[in-house]
Amino acid sequence: MRKSILLVLLVFAGAVMNSCTVKYSMGGATIASDVKTLSIDDFSNRAPNGPANLGQFFTNELKDRFQSQTSLTFVEDDGHLSFRGEITDFDTKPVSVTGNERASMTRLTVTVHVAFTNQKNPDNNFETNFSHYEDFSATKTLSEVEDQLVEDITEKLIDDIFNKSVVNW
Secondary structure (H helix, E strand, O other): OHHHHHHHHHHHHHHHHHHOOOEEEEOOEEEEOOOOEEEEOOOEEOOOOOOOOHHHHHHHHHHHHHHHHOOOEEOOOOOOEEEEEEEEEEEEEEEEEOOOOOEEEEEEEEEEEEEEEEOOOHHHOEEEEEEEEEEEEOOOOHHHHHHHHHHHHHHHHHHHHHHHHHHOO
16 A cells, blocks of 8 residues: 555656756746847947946957856857847945045946847846946055956856846746
């Protein structure tokens, strides 16, 4: 009797597990099994104050994230998932004003406009702005800290873009 109940439970569990293979996950991404390709257009730098290589750096970092955390195949155009966009803002502003009306910190903010298309599930498409910032000491110039700040901000922006597009948060 016990063996037959156990056998029925095992068959039922096997059937349930077999029928639930619609999605796979790598690195937190949940991607439908029929999604196989990805295209990422070069992000242009439209921010007047941004470094000349910012768009290319951002594009390469976005590609690296998808290459390392998904098994999607890159294609030039019309991937099942596709990204296009541009860097729209690269701005510094004083923050943390001290008693003598001087800023003790400066904030660098980078904004990127992203259009994401999911050909297999258009309900997941979006077009939106992502923005992040980092603060640095006002005793330093932007050129002294720019490379590290851009790296840190880009990582945060890509986390948000990756999460919104394939982690579905």
